[in-house]
Amino acid sequence: MGGTAPRGDATRWTTGLRLLAVGLLLLAACLCAGHARAEDGYDLWLRYHPLPAAQAGTYRSHVTQLIAGATTPTQVATRSELLRGLGGLLGQALPVADTASRDGALIIGTPVSSPLIAGLHLDMRALGREGYLIRSVVVNGHAATIIAGNDDIGVLYGAFRFLRLLQTAQPIARLDLRDWPRVKLRVLDHWDNLNGSVERGYAGASIWDWWKLPDWRAPRYTDYARANASIGINGAVLNNVNADPLILTHKYLEKVAALADVFRPYGIRVYLSVRFSAPIEVGGLKTADPLDPQVRRWWRTKADEIYKLIPDFGGFLVKANSEGQPGPQDYGRTHADGANALAAALAPHGGVVMWRAFVYANKPGTDRIKQSYNEFKPLDGKFAANVLLQVKNGPLDFQPREPFNPLFGAMPKTRLIMELQITKEYLGFATHLVYLGPLYQEALSADTMTRGKGSTVAKVVDGTLDGHALTGMAGVANIGADRDWCGSVFNQANWYVFGRLAWNPTLSARAIAEEWVRMTFSNDDAFVKPVVDMMMGSREAAVNYMTPLGLAHLMGHGHHYGPEPWDASGPRADWTPVYFHRADYAGIGFDRTATGSDAVAQYAPPVAREFASLQQIPDKYLLWFHHVPWDYRMRSGHTLWDELVMHYTHGVDAVKQMQRTWSSLKGYVDDERYRQVAAFLAIQLHEAQWWRDACIAYFQSINGLPLPVGYAPPAHSLKYYKSLSFKDVPGYSSW
Template sequence: MSSAVIALLLFVGSARAEDGHSLWMRYVPVEPVLAATYRAQLSDIVAPDATPTQRAARAELERGLAGLLGKSPRMHADASRYSVILGTPRSSNVIAALHGEIDALGQDGYVLKRVQHDGRSVLVVAGQRDIGVLYGVFHLLRLLQTGAALDRLDVHESPPVPLRVLDHWDNLDGHVERGYAGRSLWDWQSLPEWKDPRYTDYARANASLGINGTVLNNVNASAWSLAPAYIEKTAALAEVFRPYGIRVFLSARFSAPIELGGLKTADPLDPAVQRWWRDRVADIYARIPDFGGFLVKANSEGQPGPQDYGRSHADGANLLADALAPHGGVVMWRAFVYAHDVPADRATQAYTEFAGLDGAFHPNVIVQVKNGPIDFQPREPFHPLFGAMPRTPLMLEFQLTKEYLGFATHLVYLGPLFEEVLRADTRRHGAGPTVAETLAGIAGVANIGSDRTWTGSHFDQANWYAFGRLAWNPQASARDIAADWAAMTFSPDPAVVQPIVGMMMGSREAAVNYMTPLGLHHLMARGHHYGPGPWVDGGPRADWTSVYYHRADRDGIGFDRTASGSNAVAQYSPDVAATYADVAKVPEPLLLWFHHVPWDHRMPSGRTLWDELVSRYSLGVRQVKAMQATWATLAPPPANADAPASATEPAPVTEPALATERSPVERGSAPLTGSIDPQRHAQVAAYLQIQLREAQWWRDASIAYFQSISGRPLPPGEPAPPHPLAYYEALQFPSAPGDGR
């Protein structure tokens, strides 16, 4: 056999071609010495199998160990000799001895712990309920995938946020609004008879992160989602998800009593309307006894709602809450609203409509608030409602599908964005609370579809993953989460993990730079939001245009939200408002969000605002080039190479200022291969090329437009856009993904 063939076989064994379908649950073999250690520690496993969730936990552990260790463990429902015990205090006397520390962790919590029993060390995976055990199994498999030591394991996990939900913007016809990963995952036509195996894999992936709810349909809801035929279909999905601790929710159309019930009104104070909702909810629970409840978008973007009848948001939410309360359901009532009349500042409207209703909502209503006051922008300040409604449960809504961040083709890791919001200090009562400490729930607008990768690209899987990990533990590190994801998704080899984490941690800042630097926002093209459109003006609403937000003129740029402008700063606590309102104190990344600033304003860098703005656009392009260079170092060796090549030193990537401590995965041990399988490497490389082309487009089009407003020359060394402004303004994209049919 030739040396080239031997090298190829070695390479195929160490860097398999993959399509991304397995997500972070690939369970590929670990390094042989480590596998031998793990096999000795995990040889005999006692795992009950009396309930669907117990069987799911047992099957997942068996699947994971068989893949990671190359050998299936010996699984027992009961045994006299064992090295691992799964269960609850009710299923095992060994676990019962730990009931105090298990009970302290709540219904979703779990313990991974070595204990001494009959003179030997036993690994316990235990929870108060079966679902906690399943969560613990996934944590154990994560430790094995990332090469952690099990000798002195002592893990206690408990989520502080009880409701952790994915919101799918899927329509009944299979179209996904703002979806960039193919058609809807739910095949309503073949349900309830056919339950696609992908539904189980979806449930497994969510359970691996502790996600415990899913909203199946678009917030721009069709009333037919509540029709009996579709409830039967929803019940089939609930049956698949139930063993994995996932409750199904539905977006409810407020006018459903008219469209489905034949009533003349949907007035929340009308007795017939109240009766219709009670009856419909009772019918749902008869088919889905653990139904989670409703998500509602009302009186926003043309959706029907209680204000159509002169009623408040609280009146509308309480109508549904009363129908759901006897069954244990909740209403997630979205605070993303804006009036038919364009306000002086769109950013202020949600606070204006909701803050005064604090305490008016029934206990099973959760007000769902976007992370920022506009609409999932590359960077926004935290929403002023956080900390402003202490008597109302609040839910934070993130967007995983990157509507304003390059769709699926731009590598933008959202972990730093999530972390930035969750740790923001609302300072309503002195020091704190943080946004995370105000929450009863966290929702993520899903980026999942029928695409083989689930999310439209390999790196967009990381945003689903990071959302779940941070929903479970809002204090977790986005960097550590990125390291875990990279290790499980590509390779635990530090020569792979370290450069990938560097790319990920710098990617969001790169996108902000080439799209909306220094606090600019909503500069995307009209409607589909694909590409730059800082010139967008006119149309049915001023606040659907870019010029409404950047307000650039001959003198300067930015939206004045101080007392001399819209006074949006007054919606924050006095401490926060004082910082945001002072042009000398406001964080530079939010400067133009809160202030209209002269072009010649001197920035901390010493440059004028105009020069700084241009340099940020160019920096974003260079940061994408740096990601390309880093990714190139991870390319697989050619098939005729004598041996698999190890990675060279990665190119530097500009990152936001974060702690420099590396996670255990990043520190790691000796390199393994230092390369990525050819199939995934090629796709990511192609997408990075798309990102570079579009980042350059953003830079050139934006500079061309703002230079036409400012009248200032480009800074020395900055190349002029290759086309005149009219060229960029004339570009049309009638088939942009995620919008239209």
């Protein structure tokens, strides 16, 4: 009030009416908003919004009370999640009871923690520690549902599965479900730096606030753990593989321990990326030679220090002798020597080493994609029992499409962990709608043929092909400090599908997409089907407008934003697009047959024969393995040049269709998320057109051929596209 002159009664009356009118409008908006209320994406797929009244009523008749222990941190987390989820979905708080006193009890626990479950004498031997059973039973004469496991963490996973059933409108009257993870280590790799930046991160700064840790444990850390547990992820590598050695100092280990405390109730172990030369940089030694006794002693002492702070510490992730990182080869040692030295330090504590196979050197005349196989294949069987070799899905570097990595199936005596990229470094960053489920499924279902037909990559990853119990999948995270976690709502689907496929690599990417859509947006089939169709076609659209027919690595140098197929300026040949597409007046593509680099020979003979044959190779891998004349006649009857232009154009047209699909669904989605997706699709269309036009302009400048009839020329000259410069691209780090 201070100093404000009193206003007349009429003015106050008018103001009051206006305020009342605004209040009534706001109230009406709240009452009418329903499923379309504004959302910012923070809840991810754990949106426990009230279900439609009829559906909620049906579920309420089957879930009338909760019987759950709360004597351990994981039990507390499980009960809390169920109360939160069921209360939100069913629209009313669920009473907690000690015994089943009426129909509809939801009973959760293990045979040890729950006498009611123990009394059922369930056979849960096949479930292991992390599996669960959800079953409709009769307890004390009353119909009930149980969520049971051999361990608290299995019960937590079962609780999330039960909530997923309700979120996706599944029947729960007669349940008999049992599930368990097929892969042991299901890990997110965060490429987060200690200064808060994120290499190849497109969702803002790092979520780890190292400055405020260990004293301030932000609530977001718990929500991160909840989200991961809901899809079965059980590990997190907190820092960049291009590691800062400071992470191993006691000051930072105390911060790591604080995060481990938050994650532990949700079954998530923390891991650290370590720099191989850390014994020199933070240990004061003069060498990091893995066979030097002082170095081995330093790693043992450091491991003891870590486990004293973090008893369930997972282990180390190591990038060594790759892209300038130090490693054992600096001392004339092998990768096995280096990995085994660290593994020996961790073994007494149950820790593992995940040693990345992403290595290559700038050797003139050597095909970059062959180098990882050449370095690691001879070391098969030489790694310690607690070492996993972390192998990218393809032999190059997370390109929109690659054939499967030939190391899968080629190292039967070595435990391999598959590395996938969730953050879309080469697929449009955060603003392109590209669902990666089809990419992951394509890699996992690929047949290595190393033990005959059916020797799929998935069977290598889950250990069934070679009899390994220590198995894993790792995903390079797309998580940042943005309110929606991933830079856009649809990017959340890639975090989700990674977790679900890491749990079971044989699941369907389409079925997972449908789950995610129902949990994230709506159960209305009129919305779900077109959105799932859009998602399932989005990856192929991106391949078409970026790198069709087996092309790869056409992006801008360093920042990886946009097309630069003309670039030959990198500090090393195999960082440049011209090295990979090898376009000249005669044709285009990288000859990897026996007449070229012979990379096909790294695959099992049946696969090698298919890839080496122009008659047998799928079109999608053609230019990856063959240098083909521009007038080569494709299976479609078109020339290669015409087919290339058509694919680029089809990619752009597919984005236009995605826009039309999304525009038709406005009434099903809250305005905030609808507008963000619409805006990002507009960006995607603009950049897809840019990719198409720049690549066509460049390749046409080499071959001098006309465009096929009816296909529009590039909007600008090649000189224009070459003039574009980008100095503010997010997510780029020079390490």
